[in-house]
Amino acid sequence: MITLEGITKVYKNGPLEVQALMPLDLHIEKGEFVAIMGSSGSGKSTLMNIIGCLDIPTAGSYELDGDPVQSLSEEELSRVRNRKIGFVFQSFNLLGRQTVLQNVTLPMMYAGISREKRNERALELLGRVGLAERVKHRPNELSGGQKQRVAIARALTMNAPILLADEPTGNLDTKSSYEIMELFKEIHADGTTIVLVTHEPDIAEHADRIITFGDGRILSDKRKGSVSL
Template sequence: MKEIIRIEHLNKYYDTGAIQVHALRGINLSVYEGEYVAIMGQSGSGKSTLMNILGCMDRQFEGVYELDGISISGQNEDQLSAIRNKKIGFVFQAFQLIPRTSALKNVEIPMIYGGMKGEERHERAKQLLEKVGLGARIHHMPNELSGGQKQRVAIARALANSPAIILADEPTGNLDTRSSHEIMDFFTELNKEGATVIVVTHEEDIAACTKRIIRFQDGQIIQDERVVKEEC
């Protein structure tokens, strides 16, 4: 099985002026192609810090982080931007959709940065929105969509460039219970199709939908368990 993420002896420090905070303490972690992983922990546990590093938004760390065979610490900002666009599909708690832009155009954005031509880009965005059940909403603006529908647009956008991983940061945090389960059902289906999905969450019922739960406390992994379940 292909190793998508390799982390060795990862340490992260924050200087607050008066003191130095050791946010991540010697993390060793591998994630393989096709895994469905939840990263859990209370506020201040290190999970958000790790998420920023996994998402290539922070390269100021000690140790090794390789994403799909690429060493992240050695990349400049332009290279990191290209890696984020091609290798990572982001899904955020607050959706991060452009307000005055249709669902279709929002999904097209990563493909624009990736250099895909207009007609091909348009067709792929349409197909992805149909995949998440929004084929009849492609021209709707974000303010015309429910929270669950906005997150489906975000998932379609995350899939735009066929990324190595889908990284979801508290993806159900702004949703009601029904919409939360619908979104996790989408992630489950994507994983069944072969996608590598990493969900950062503090909710036990959301983590229970995944197949592997990694728990953080005080900057360290305190538990890494694999869970075999047929359905969420």
């Protein structure tokens, strides 16, 4: 599903260069639930942005579902992000003036899906994440956990085979964090490939595979019940 080979990332600021990712190889199979662990500045979010086609590597190759990402145009990359990848962010990224229902329908609107089908799909997903009674509310009327549930529903609208979550519990209390992780487990059980970035070991433990990052390198790669890869 996800194959990275010799991936590096260098950021330039005038004469200065910062290497965020050292050369790395990573393969994630279809249907895996992977947590990427690491402290701030370790390179884990840079890796997530590359996997999500939000950033391009300085060197190396990336294949997503068999397609070489580096050869895609901006329009093609946008289509990949819309149809193959669902995104969940720490800050929720909801539109404050839009209702819960309108926020969830946005990816489908960009894909040209009719309003009737958009609303039908959004209502189905909001029911799944336990927010059927909140469809007309706006984000400022929701708790942090509820906002993240809206964001998850939005990420699922296009039936994307991959769900990327960048610190999805970072702004939540402990109870809400575990409820969100249980929701991710349910989504994973349906066959979705999940890649989750976190700095919290207890959150990472919900995944089946934990990759630890440090200084732009993979320090360890462990599957539950196995030794480091």
